[in-house]
Amino acid sequence: MVVQANRYLLLLVAAAVLAAGKGDDSEQCGVYIAESSTDHVLGSFAGKSYQRDELIGSSDAIVQAFDLRYHNRNEDEQFTAMLITFLERVGRRILMGGQPRQRSSAGHVGMINAVIYQPATLLKSDTDLLSSGYDESTSPGRGAFTLHHNLTLIAVDKITAGSEIFLDFGSEYNGYEDVTKANIDDYRKMDEAIEKIEAADEVYQFMKNDVLDLTAEARAPAARSLLPSTYHGLQEIMDKGGSALNTYPSVVKDVDWLKNNAYCQDNLVVGVSEIEHAGRGAFAKREMKKGEVVAPMPLVALNYGRKALTMTEYLNEHGQEVDSDEDAATTTVKTQQMLNYMLEHPQSSVLFFPAGPLVPYVNHGGKDANVKMIWSTKPWSNVKNAQKLEVESLSGVGAVDMIVELVATRGVIGLWREWAKAWKKHTDEWKKKMKKVTLKSAMVLNENHHSTEKAAPFPAPSEDDSDFGNENVALQCLLLYDVDKVERRRNEDGTRTKVYPWIPHPANANRLKTDSAIRSINRGGCRIVERSGDEASGYRYVVQPESNPDILVKNVPHSAIRFVDLPYRSPHHDETAFRHAIGFPDAIFPAAWKDLPGGYKDRDEL
Numbered sequence: 001m002v003v004q005a006n007r008y009l010l011l012l013v014a015a016a017v018l019a020a021g022k023g024d025d026s027e028q029c030g031v032y033i034a035e036s037s038t039d040h041v042l043g044s045f046a047g048k049s050y051q052r053d054e055l056i057g058s059s060d061a062i063v064q065a066f067d068l069r070y071h072n073r074n075e076d077e078q079f080t081a082m083l084i085t086f087l088e089r090v091g092r093r094i095l096m097g098g099q100p101r102q103r104s105s106a107g108h109v110g111m112i113n114a115v116i117y118q119p120a121t122l123l124k125s126d127t128d129l130l131s132s133g134y135d136e137s138t139s140p141g142r143g144a145f146t147l148h149h150n151l152t153l154i155a156v157d158k159i160t161a162g163s164e165i166f167l168d169f170g171s172e173y174n175g176y177e178d179v180t181k182a183n184i185d186d187y188r189k190m191d192e193a194i195e196k197i198e199a200a201d202e203v204y205q206f207m208k209n210d211v212l213d214l215t216a217e218a219r220a221p222a223a224r225s226l227l228p229s230t231y232h233g234l235q236e237i238m239d240k241g242g243s244a245l246n247t248y249p250s251v252v253k254d255v256d257w258l259k260n261n262a263y264c265q266d267n268l269v270v271g272v273s274e275i276e277h278a279g280r281g282a283f284a285k286r287e288m289k290k291g292e293v294v295a296p297m298p299l300v301a302l303n304y305g306r307k308a309l310t311m312t313e314y315l316n317e318h319g320q321e322v323d324s325d326e327d328a329a330t331t332t333v334k335t336q337q338m339l340n341y342m343l344e345h346p347q348s349s350v351l352f353f354p355a356g357p358l359v360p361y362v363n364h365g366g367k368d369a370n371v372k373m374i375w376s377t378k379p380w381s382n383v384k385n386a387q388k389l390e391v392e393s394l395s396g397v398g399a400v401d402m403i404v405e406l407v408a409t410r411g412v413i414g415l416w417r418e419w420a421k422a423w424k425k426h427t428d429e430w431k432k433k434m435k436k437v438t439l440k441s442a443m444v445l446n447e448n449h450h451s452t453e454k455a456a457p458f459p460a461p462s463e464d465d466s467d468f469g470n471e472n473v474a475l476q477c478l479l480l481y482d483v484d485k486v487e488r489r490r491n492e493d494g495t496r497t498k499v500y501p502w503i504p505h506p507a508n509a510n511r512l513k514t515d516s517a518i519r520s521i522n523r524g525g526c527r528i529v530e531r532s533g534d535e536a537s538g539y540r541y542v543v544q545p546e547s548n549p550d551i552l553v554k555n556v557p558h559s560a561i562r563f564v565d566l567p568y569r570s571p572h573h574d575e576t577a578f579r580h581a582i583g584f585p586d587a588i589f590p591a592a593w594k595d596l597p598g599g600y601k602d603r604d605e606l
Contacts, residue, residue: 028048029258029266031046031165031266032258032259033298034253034261034263037248042399047161049158051155052155052156055117055120055152057266057357058268082308086395112166113155113157114159115168117154118516118520119516121149122518122519123518128272136443139277140430140578141278143576144340144578146337149270149280153165156168164253182222186223190223190243191242191243191244194243204231226247263293263405268283268284268295269282291407292408293408294407295358296403296405296406297406298399301394301397302342302395305350309339309342309351311334311336312332312333314329315332340580341360342582344584345584345589348595349596351581372409373585378403381403382401387592388592389592389593391592391593394593422580440472441571442563445469446562450558450559455558458541460530476524476561477524477553477556477561478518479522479524479526479545479556479560480506481503483500486499498550502517502556503517524545524547527543528561540554540557
């Protein structure tokens with residue numbers, strides 16, 4: 001997900017339609033969005049079957065960057081709570097199939113069938129963008145769009161067509177440890193047990209009660225709730241697909257129902273935008289006819305949006321951050337990068353975040369625009385009720401009741417001109433004041449070593465490293481090693497250092513594809529000690545982890561070493577970065593939401 005530098009009220013799904021051939025699997029929508037089977041919230045449903053370890057839908061769901069400093073400094077508890085709720089809702093809708101924390105249900109914790117596939121994000125490549133001519137050292141789009149992208153989901157179990165997709169958000173949200181509710185492991189273990197049970201009813205009752213109390217202990221009530229009253233019902237459970245589907249049959253929808261009542265969520269794919277300085281953009285995955293919904297755009301409201309996205313920093317004469325009431329403190333005001341993604345109306349204090357997986361990639365098309373925005377036409381989305389609410393109540397409205405459709409059209413509608421004027425002003429000033437950036441970001445440095453076209457090895461300590469890293473980045477390694485296979489290396493001073501071999505995944509035959517070394521939990525600072533191998537065989541390294549400098553890890557693959565931007569050193573923290581929201585069409589903006597009839601006085605200053 002990239003905050004595009006080129007935005008406008010009327011959004012563009014960029015040209016170059018990828019028309020699918022006859023019989024091509026891309027003709028079948030892979031993921032739908034509709035009302036969840038568990039509550040009046042949004043859920044995602046499989047449009048086709050997915051096998052375990054198969055990637056789900058279109059990759060590259062948006063990944064937003066948000067600076068919490070202002071939120072943490074704010075003393076208004078009510079405002080802080082509002083901002084936290086906004087961030088939780090945005091995060092869950094981006095990832096698909098999520099539910100607000102306060103509405104999580106047993107059906108969710110027991111039906112987890114997908115997780116984030118971390119290697120897709122941690123090992124992402126930016127060759128497409130950097131080889132397109134984008135130069136972050138001279139582009140006025142520097143810092144205007146996020147560099148975090150390629151968020152991808154993967155199935156952890158077989159998902160049948162029509163099934164709702166549930167993500168694992170962690171035990172805190174899912175209630176995994178709640179012994180009164182069955183979780184995903186309870187369902188799996190129960191299905192394994194049911195297949196083995198061959199007994200008369202008397203024996204079955206003994207196993208259901210006494211044996212289960214001994215084996216399941218605290219989880220016995222949750223496990224017992226999955227069993228029928230007599231053993232005659234066991235086969236019926238398996239015929240329905242197992243104990244989970246028997247308990248929650250509504251999580252599976254008929255695919256024809258989805259085609260007629262849900263939104264296809266993977267009509268878009270991501271590519272480098274044809275608009276200069278815009279970063280990446282959205283492209284049609286399949287041919288779309290006039291009047292068809294290209295993509296749904298669920299909105300999450302942020303009350304006092306400009307206030308929430310404004311960061312005020314107070315610095316003393318030494319450049320150190322201090323309290324606001326300190327004498328001679330210098331005030332610096334910045335705006336969150338997220339503003340570039342938000343929809344706004346000049347007569348409303350509320351900003352709206354488009355929380356669909358790929359819709360923030362959609363760029364301004366001007367006279368070539370080929371989609372328009374209308375409110376949802378689905379009967380399960382109560383958009384009409386939401387449009388009657390006062391602005392103070394909008395932050396409590398779920399995205400399920402605030403959906404805008406992007407509909408394919410060649411018609412032209414009225415446009416707000418502020419964004420275009422702001423962008424022109426920014427580019428004109430950039431050309432006059434621009435100083436060529438000399439320190440490369442992590443994205444550019446990683447491209448040197450991980451380009452899909454030609455990748456250079458990381459230098460060994462004995463080699464020239466004058467162009468290796470800088471003060472804005474840090475080198476990190478994704479390390480998982482086998483503690484049972486330790487070696488001892490003799491040092492020059494006679495001491496010995498423990499050396500462990502890097503392993504790609506835990507030594508567990510039942511591991512999932514997602515249980516690997518390439519996870520953020522295994523990432524940390526490191527120092528390269530040695531390099532071996534070559535381009536043909538692959539480079540391998542011996543590294544020293546910062547978290548445990550008394551050991552070494554050998555056989556670390558080239559792909560497991562990456563640069564990361566240090567806090568507040570990445571391009572999107574550049575004070576000259578472009579900031580401006582997207583215009584919300586006045587023709588569809590509810591009158592009840594216009595709480596600023598005079599408009600923003602500082603609108604043209606952004």
